[in-house]
Amino acid sequence: MHWIDWVVLSLFLLYTIWDGTRRGKDSENIEGYLLAGRNMPWWAAGLSIMATQASAITFIGTTGIAYVEDMRFVQVYLAIPFAMILICMFLVPFFSKMKAFTAYEVLEERFGLKTRLTTSGLFLISRGLALGAVIAAPSYVLALLLNLPLSITILIIGFIATLYTMYGGVAGVIQTDVKQMSVMVFGLVFSFLVIMVEMPDDVGMSDALYLAGSLDKLTALDLNFDLSEKYNVWSGVIAALFLMLSYFGTDQTQVQRYLTTSSVGEARKSLLLSAYAKVPMQFFILLLGVMMYVFFVFQPAPISFRATEPIAQTEQQVAASSQIAQEYQQALEAREAAAMKAVKNRNEVAQQAFVEADAAFNEIRAKDLALQAEIRQTDVNDTNYIFPYFILKYIPIGLVGLIVAGIFAAAMSSIDSELNALTTVSIVDWYKRLRPDDPGETHFLKSSRSVTVMWGVIATFSALMLGETKSIIELINQIGSYFYGSILGVFILLLWVKKANGTGALLGLISGMLSVFTFDRLFFNVNTSDYSFFFPWTQVPEGYSKAIEFLWLNPLGAFVVVVVGVLISLAFPKKGKSQYSFILIL
Structure with a gap:
C-alpha cells in the first residue's frame, strides 16, 4: 500500500477512535453507558442497526459468495421487511412498556429467573462465538495489507476494538456508525464504478451482464422447494423469516439499538429504515461480486487470491504445481478470447463456448486449491481474499486507504456493538440481577467496562481458533441458526x-x-x-x-x-x- 494510503488510513482510524470515545465521558450511570440515556434519534439508531449487521463481513463475505457462486444469497434477506413489520407491531411496544435494558429481562416475571438466565445465557454463547468471526473478517484485510500472519492481525484488531468499546459506550458506537455507513456505501459504489471503467472498451454494462447471465451468475431466485438447498425463495421467505424475527427482535445486539430511542414511534422508524434499505443494498453488493467475476475475465487474475508462503513440497507436488500453472494461463487466455467472441456475436454457439471455457478455467483453479490443501494438510480457500485483492490492485492511490479504512472502521463498529450488547446482558441479566446488594451506579459502570474487556479477550481467542472459513457471512448465519x-x-x-x-x-x-x-x-x-x-x-x-x-x-x-x-x-x-x-x- 502506498504511503499516502497509510496516512489516510491512520487519520481515519484516529478520528474514528476519537469520535467514538468522546461520548464515553458523558456516561454517569449504566443507562447512559449501555442505552445512551434513551435519547438517540431514530435515523442514527437505524443506521447503527444496518452498520452493525453489515460491517466488513458484508464487504468481504458477500462479494466473495457472489464471485464464487451467484446472487441467490439475497434470498436470505427477502424476509427482512416482513420481520420488521411484525417486530414493530408486537415486540417494540412490549419492550418500551417494560422499560427494558435487555431483551431477556422481560421473561422473568412471566416465566421465572431460570428461563431468563437460560435464554440470556444462550445469547452470550452464540454472540460470543459469532464475534470471533466478526473479528476475523477485517483481519483478512489487515493480513493482506501488513504481510503479517492472520493470528497477529486478529490480536491487533481485537485489542483495538476492546479498548475503543470500553471507553465509548453505546452512544459513541452509534455516533461512529452513522459516519461509517457513508464510507461503506462510498466504497461499494466507487468499486463498482472502477470495475465498469476498467472493462475493455468493447465491453459495456449490458455486455458484462450478458456474460454473467450466460454463467448463471445473475441467478437470484430459486423457486424449487428443497430443505437440503441453502438458498431458495422458500428458505428466504419462510425459514429466514424466523431468523430475522429472532435476530432483530430478540438478539440484544440489535434490540439495544432501538432501546436507545425515546419512544415507540422512534424505535419503529429506526427498524423500518433497515426494512426498506437492506434488500436493495444487499442486492447491489452481490451484483458487485458478480461484476468483479466478469472483470477478472478480462484482467489478469491470480490462480489463488490468497498469497501464501511457499513450503516444502515433494518433487511430484512441484511438478504438478508447475503443470497446473501452465494449464491455468492457457485457460485464462482461452476464456478471455471466448468472452470477447460471445460479446461480439451474441449467438448460442459463442455463448456455449464461453461457458465451457469458464468451466475449464474453474476446474483448473479447483485443482490448484486441492493441491495446496494437500501440501498444507488443511482446507485452503480464497473466498474472503477476492475483494481485498481487487482493492489493493485496482483502486487508485489515496482511495485505497479510505476504502480499507471504511472496511476496518465498519468492522470495529460491529465489534464494539456486539461487545456492548454482551456487556449489557452480562451485567443486567446476570451480575446485577444475582447480586444480593446494590453497590450503586458507579460500581456497575466500572463493572461494565471490566466485562467489556473480558468479552474482548474471549472473542479474540475465539477468532484465533476459527482459522480459515469458506465464507464469513455464512458462518455468522450458521452460528445464529x-x-x-x-x-x-x-x-x-x-x-x-x-x-x-x-x-x-x-x-x-x-x-x-x-x-x-x-x-x-x-x-x-x-x-x-x-x-x-x-x-x-x-x-x-x-x-x-x-x-x-x-x-x-x-x-x-x-x-x-x-x-x-x-x-x-x-x-x-x-x-x-x-x-x-x-x-x-x-
Missing part, C-alpha cells in the same frame, strides 16, 4: 400463549436446542436417498449430504419450543395468574 429459532420460540410463548408457564418455557427451550443440534446432523445418501444421523463423534461417510440446511433450523427450533412449551404447561399448570398472562393486543 443454532440458537435463534429456540429463543424466538420462548418469546412466541410469552406474547401469544397465555397458558404457557415457566416450566413449559424452560423445557421447551431445552427441547428446541436439542432438536436443532440433532437435525443439524441428519444426512442423506445422494445416491440412494437413505437418511442417517451422524453425531459429532462420528465421521460422515463420503457421498452423504445434509438433509436440512441451516436456515430451516430456525423454524424447527421455534416450532419445537412452542409445542413442547404448550404441552408441558397444560400438563403442569402454574397456580395463580401473572399480570403478564395475556395476548399482546395493540
Whole structure:
C-alpha cells in the first residue's frame, strides 16, 4: 500500500477512535453507558442497526459468495421487511412498556429467573462465538495489507476494538456508525464504478451482464422447494423469516439499538429504515461480486487470491504445481478470447463456448486449491481474499486507504456493538440481577467496562481458533441458526400463549436446542436417498449430504419450543395468574 494510503488510513482510524470515545465521558450511570440515556434519534439508531449487521463481513463475505457462486444469497434477506413489520407491531411496544435494558429481562416475571438466565445465557454463547468471526473478517484485510500472519492481525484488531468499546459506550458506537455507513456505501459504489471503467472498451454494462447471465451468475431466485438447498425463495421467505424475527427482535445486539430511542414511534422508524434499505443494498453488493467475476475475465487474475508462503513440497507436488500453472494461463487466455467472441456475436454457439471455457478455467483453479490443501494438510480457500485483492490492485492511490479504512472502521463498529450488547446482558441479566446488594451506579459502570474487556479477550481467542472459513457471512448465519429459532420460540410463548408457564418455557427451550443440534446432523445418501444421523463423534461417510440446511433450523427450533412449551404447561399448570398472562393486543 502506498504511503499516502497509510496516512489516510491512520487519520481515519484516529478520528474514528476519537469520535467514538468522546461520548464515553458523558456516561454517569449504566443507562447512559449501555442505552445512551434513551435519547438517540431514530435515523442514527437505524443506521447503527444496518452498520452493525453489515460491517466488513458484508464487504468481504458477500462479494466473495457472489464471485464464487451467484446472487441467490439475497434470498436470505427477502424476509427482512416482513420481520420488521411484525417486530414493530408486537415486540417494540412490549419492550418500551417494560422499560427494558435487555431483551431477556422481560421473561422473568412471566416465566421465572431460570428461563431468563437460560435464554440470556444462550445469547452470550452464540454472540460470543459469532464475534470471533466478526473479528476475523477485517483481519483478512489487515493480513493482506501488513504481510503479517492472520493470528497477529486478529490480536491487533481485537485489542483495538476492546479498548475503543470500553471507553465509548453505546452512544459513541452509534455516533461512529452513522459516519461509517457513508464510507461503506462510498466504497461499494466507487468499486463498482472502477470495475465498469476498467472493462475493455468493447465491453459495456449490458455486455458484462450478458456474460454473467450466460454463467448463471445473475441467478437470484430459486423457486424449487428443497430443505437440503441453502438458498431458495422458500428458505428466504419462510425459514429466514424466523431468523430475522429472532435476530432483530430478540438478539440484544440489535434490540439495544432501538432501546436507545425515546419512544415507540422512534424505535419503529429506526427498524423500518433497515426494512426498506437492506434488500436493495444487499442486492447491489452481490451484483458487485458478480461484476468483479466478469472483470477478472478480462484482467489478469491470480490462480489463488490468497498469497501464501511457499513450503516444502515433494518433487511430484512441484511438478504438478508447475503443470497446473501452465494449464491455468492457457485457460485464462482461452476464456478471455471466448468472452470477447460471445460479446461480439451474441449467438448460442459463442455463448456455449464461453461457458465451457469458464468451466475449464474453474476446474483448473479447483485443482490448484486441492493441491495446496494437500501440501498444507488443511482446507485452503480464497473466498474472503477476492475483494481485498481487487482493492489493493485496482483502486487508485489515496482511495485505497479510505476504502480499507471504511472496511476496518465498519468492522470495529460491529465489534464494539456486539461487545456492548454482551456487556449489557452480562451485567443486567446476570451480575446485577444475582447480586444480593446494590453497590450503586458507579460500581456497575466500572463493572461494565471490566466485562467489556473480558468479552474482548474471549472473542479474540475465539477468532484465533476459527482459522480459515469458506465464507464469513455464512458462518455468522450458521452460528445464529443454532440458537435463534429456540429463543424466538420462548418469546412466541410469552406474547401469544397465555397458558404457557415457566416450566413449559424452560423445557421447551431445552427441547428446541436439542432438536436443532440433532437435525443439524441428519444426512442423506445422494445416491440412494437413505437418511442417517451422524453425531459429532462420528465421521460422515463420503457421498452423504445434509438433509436440512441451516436456515430451516430456525423454524424447527421455534416450532419445537412452542409445542413442547404448550404441552408441558397444560400438563403442569402454574397456580395463580401473572399480570403478564395475556395476548399482546395493540
